[in-house]
Every structure is written in structure tokens, then in C-alpha cells.
Amino acid sequence: MSIDSFISYLSLERNYSSHTVLAYEKDILDFKEFAALQFNLTDIDEANYSLIRSWIIKLVESGISNRSINRKVASLKAYYRFLLGTERLSVNPLAKHKALKTPKRIEIPFSEREMEEVLGKVVYEGTFEGKRDKLIIELLYATGIRRAELINLRIKDVDLDGGTFKVLGKRNKERIIPLLGSLKRSIFDYMAERESLETIQDPAFVFLTTKGNKIYESLVYRVINRYFSEVSTKVKRSPHILRHTFATHLLNKGADLNAVKELLGHSSLASTQVYTHNSIAELKKVHLSAHPRNKK
Incomplete structure (x- = not known):
């Protein structure tokens, strides 16, 4: 079946996370169900744009947001x-489709004060779990890696002597990221505690659960939400906000946009530029406070 082949492609060749793959599968199966019920079409490979447009209209009328659609x-x-790529289709029925308009979404990063408090004042238990949780936060903030990249980080890809580590990003693109001195020490301490686990089911991976299995997406989210709730009143506290914070803080300190792009693993500069609005706000503040003409 074409859908099964596509799902395998996303998982095995594109290296998408299980969460992302499930989201793709659900969206496609939802459309398949609509096509079967409304148009008696069981093979969506034969769908045309008119049918797809009917589905989109139904989604709009159902009150689903344009972003979700x-x-x-x-x-x-x-x-x-x-x-098309596997030559099972000659024309993409969505080739000329234009996305629905959506309002610009501005995600608010954590402040430097919030980061200092969560890493310097919040109390973490001196256990394996406590050291793991703190390292998760520290690593995400210090490097800007994605949640999936953190989860899949392997021991063999961490070079403490060289002060770097390698991650496998989207589209199987590898990149090398430098490690701060404080982060190297945190990794060393955590790895020593990791060896005290009674059983290790997934020894290749850096981050494990207390049962020795590779950590998972919801665990990372819970860690971020739990500790940041002690220092921040922000509604959204997620791993992605830490990635956003990493980029924003670097840009606020004058980092080159292209360098930040490489660290984040973006394929285009446009993806990185979404983080510049906070940097511009910082520049405006400095400009207003420092420029002599502002006092007139």
C-alpha cells in the first residue's frame, strides 16, 4: 500500500521522529476516510484537487484553525x-495549492534571568534522575538542539576531549556542535551517575530513563515544564522554547546570523531569521537608552 510505503520512508529514510510520523499518518488517513465517505473513493492516489478542496472547506467549516489545516x-x-518521486503518480494534485493565511505566531523565549535561575537556583536532586534532568535543560539551552536530536544522541557521538558532539538532524543532515566547558563537566558528572543504573536496556544512547531505556518525547517535555514552572510564569514552557531562547540570546549578544543558522541546523537563512525579532527589540532598547538624541 502506498501509504504504508510513505510512512516507512518518513521513519527509515527521512529519520523523522515517531511523533511526527504519526501526525503525517493521521492526516493522510483522515483525508482517506473523507474521500471514501463523501466521494466513495477508496484510493486517494486518484484524488484530484477539486476533491481535496472539498476536504479543506469541510475542515474550515468544522472550526479547525488555518494553521492546523x-x-x-x-x-x-x-x-x-x-x-511522484517513486513514479506512482505523474501529477501532484496539490502542486498549485496556496496555504491558508495564518497570523504570525511570536514565541516568547525565556529571559537570561529565568535561565540563570533554572540552572543556578532551582534545586535538583543529587540522584541519577536529578542530574539527567538538569543536563537535559543545560544541553538544550547551551546548544539549541532539537528535542528529537537530544533523545537520539549517542555516546559515540560525544567527544569530551575535543569539546564537540555530533547530531543527526532533519533530512539526515549531520552537524558538529561545540561544548561549553561547564557543559562538559555536567556531561561527565551525569555519565558517572548513569553507570550506577542497575540495568541499561539502550546502552548506545546518552539519555536514559531510570529503567535504562532511551528517553522519550513526553519525558523531555515534562522535565522542561516542571522545572521552568518554578521560575517562569510563561504559558508555553517547552523544549522548542529553549531552542528559541538559545538563538535569541546568541543574536542579542551579537552572534552572526549565519553562524546561528549552522548551529541550529537550518537549511535556509529564512528559517533562522524568525528569531531576529527579539534581537531587534534588544537593539532598540540599547539604541534608545544610549543615543544622545533620545534625551532631547
């Missing part, structure tokens, strides 16, 4: 691109 359509578009 765009994501669903993007999943379907990726599926048809896959069919």
Missing part, C-alpha cells in the same frame, strides 16, 4: 510528492 494539507502534499 495547513499542516494537514502539507502532510498530504508530502505524500503526493513521494508518489
